[in-house]
Amino acid sequence: MEEGPCAAGGPHVLQIKLLGDGSREPSSWKLFADGACVADGSGAFARECFCEGAEVFLDLCRDAVHAAELHQWSQREYELLSAARGIAGV
Numbered sequence: 307m308e309e310g311p312c313a314a315g316g317p318h319v320l321q322i323k324l325l326g327d328g329s330r331e332p333s334s335w336k337l338f339a340d341g342a343c344v345a346d347g348s349g350a351f352a353r354e355c356f357c358e359g360a361e362v363f364l365d366l367c368r369d370a371v372h373a374a375e376l377h378q379w380s381q382r383e384y385e386l387l388s389a390a391r392g393i394a395g396v
Contacts, residue, residue, distance in 0.1 A: 317384035318376055319391050322367075324349075337367050340377065340387060345370035 318339050326333030332349040345367060355363035379387065 316378050317381065318371060318379070319384065319387040320367075320371065321391060337370055339371045339374055340379070342374065342376070344374040344376075 319341070321338045323336045323338065324332035325335065326349060332352070334348050335346060335352050336343050337345040352363060355366060
């Protein structure tokens with residue numbers, strides 16, 4: 307999902323966090339863009355979207371990122387944010 311905005315000159319660091327006992331059946335989820343939560347929902351809602359097709363959920367996420375009107379990062383700033391995400395994930 308990051309490749310589209312990055313190629314268009316508007317890179318953002320995106321992360322989806324699955325909440326609950328198991329990642330295969332999450333109770334809820336949150337979408338973070340550049341560290342800010344831009345969308346969240348129940349695990350049941352995400353499963354419904356995926357039953358229709360993965361693009362349905364991806365479109366929802368893309369719309370949420372677009373609606374958040376995030377700061378436009380330079381390529382260098384994007385690389386630093388990506389590195390910070392990698393460090394935080396360790």
